[in-house]
Amino acid sequence: MSFEVSHTTRVIMEGIETQNQLTNWRQNGISHFQGFLFASAAPLSSPVRS
Secondary structure, eight states: OOOOOOTTOOOEEOOOOSHHHHHHHHHTTOOEEOSTTTOOOOOTTSOOOO
């Protein structure tokens, strides 16, 4: 799979579950991620606040 990103496009790749997926997307120019590799989902009763 190829993924082209311009210098003005910001992409957050969702659903990253394995180190292999993370490595693959980094090699294809993506630098922002979220998914179970970083943190499991929080229940609705305890939302995460930033």
